[in-house]
Amino acid sequence: MTNEIETIDLHVLVSYAVKQKKESAALQVVEQYQFHPPATRVLRHYYEQLPEAREEMACELRVVAQNQGVYLFALKAETWVYLYVSAPEDTFYIGEFDVVIEDSELLQFFGYESIKDYLKRRPSSFDALPPFDVQSEHQTKCVICGAEEGAFHLLGCPVEVCPWCDAQLNQCNCRFDQLGVDEFGSEDLLEQFEQRLEQKGRIPFTRGQGPSYPVAGTDTVPLKGTD
Ligand SMILES: [Zn+2]
Numbered sequence: 403m404t405n406e407i408e409t410i411d412l413h414v415l416v417s418y419a420v421k422q423k424k425e426s427a428a429l430q431v432v433e434q435y436q437f438h439p440p441a442t443r444v445l446r447h448y449y450e451q452l453p454e455a456r457e458e459m460a461c462e463l464r465v466v467a468q469n470q471g472v473y474l475f476a477l478k479a480e481t482w483v484y485l486y487v488s489a490p491e492d493t494f495y496i497g498e499f500d501v502v503i504e505d506s507e508l509l510q511f512f513g514y515e516s517i518k519d520y521l522k523r524r525p526s527s528f529d530a531l532p533p534f535d536v537q538s539e540h541q542t543k544c545v546i547c548g549a550e551e552g553a554f555h556l557l558g559c560p561v562e563v564c565p566w567c568d569a570q571l572n573q574c575n576c577r578f579d580q581l582g583v584d585e586f587g588s589e590d591l592l593e594q595f596e597q598r599l600e601q602k603g604r605i606p607f608t609r610g611q612g613p614s615y616p617v618a619g620t621d622t623v624p625l626k627g628t629d
């Protein structure tokens with residue numbers, strides 16, 4: 403994947419991927435998920451590299467498993483269903499819905515003890531998965547790191563608010579000011595900063611907090627209205 407592709411608007415990708423008469427329906431689906439960056443990353447990946455070059459529109463996403471802001475998504479296209487992993491740094495295609503996931507580390511991350519356990523407990527079909535309610539999901543959990551209401555974000559989550567300056571904690575300069583350093587790269591400094599942060603009092607996730615800007619270049623769907 404090149405940087406050039408990264409900057410192509412998702413709407414444009416959709417218009418190339420699906421037949422004209424399907425375009426507005428496909429865009430409606432994209433818009434439905436626009437405030438959920440992990441889901442939007444999957445749609446972007448799907449439209450960038452249509453599996454098997456099947457020119458179908460994506461119809462719906464459902465969550466198979468999730469852990470710490472990383473999602474195992476099922477994407478239902480017109481006739482096929484696919485599996486994707488969506489993480490802030492890496493979104494990748496696994497295969498068709500009934501593929502056997504053989505990466506045991508990945509399975510364990512999502513709470514399956516083994517391949518056997520996965521085969522036993524995995525959903526029998528897309529329709530067997532609970533519908534993914536983007537709205538309520540957005541309100542009750544941080545869409546980036548998965549923190550629940552009242553819990554702390556994963557350190558580094560771009561939604562976390564800085565208790566010193568009220569800006570975005572992973573963007574503001576407070577970490578330098580607090581530690582009296584010019585660079586911030588080592589594990590040690592990170593630990594020290596976490597301690598200072600805890601002394602000061604971290605700001606937990608509450609409803610309404612959310613990314614109000616495109617996240618890490620992965621979400622270039624224009625954000626409509628206000629956050
Ligand atoms: Zn978060």
Ligand SMILES: [Zn+2]
Pocket residue numbers: 564565566567568569570571574575576577
């Ligand atoms: Zn700050």
